[in-house]
Amino acid sequence: MLVFIMLGASIGDALLSRGMKQVGPVSFDHMGLLLHALMNPWVIAGILVLISFMGSYMTALSWADLTFVQPATAFGNVVTALIGRLWLHEAITPMRWAGIACIVIGVGFVANGPSRTEHLALAELEGVQP
Template sequence: MKSLAVIALIVVSGALGDIFLARGMKQVGSIDTLALKELLQIARRVLFSGFILLGIGCMAVAFFSLVTVLAWEKVSVVEPATSLSYVINTLGAKFYLKEEVDLARWIGTVLVTLGIACLCL
């Protein structure tokens, strides 16, 4: 039960991490330059973006939860379960980031999730 709760935390915080990173990078804007001066300005905006920092924070929570749960459970149990974060990512993309998620992306997400689960079992 305790493991289940921590695995849920890994899945949700991992997905939230990517969702917030995506939101932050959309605010920073499309990176199309390779000029050093402009890249440094972009790096500055990235490092001072609240959403990016929130995303990195969520990923840190996911990482430390993973390390914790690995002390009690086998990797072969934990890793397949974490593939569920791909589904949450796509849900977050549709409902929070308001992306246009078509059928192809849904089918792809489900296949990738099942595939990662198989790969890790």
């Protein structure tokens, strides 16, 4: 589930980015362009993937702590950067890579702490009500 959440967010955002690059700049002065964007197949695909991501994210949050789910999906920052570089041909500076590395390392520290999710899972395995 967590892998799908991570990939769903990254892929959905990449699809939206590709579609919006085709649509062009949108401003609040020309809201009709947003309606036009909803007709772009890349935007539609991105929205559908992000809806499935949100359903999966909500499901994960129903059985796990936010402080477990969010750090577990943080590697999505790396996936998003790789998709941006390899598929969308975006330039990623060394400073951005360093920032992504800091996020992943920081999340590693956060995720290493105790969580209620682990205790709930253990209680369920033992057949004990939490």
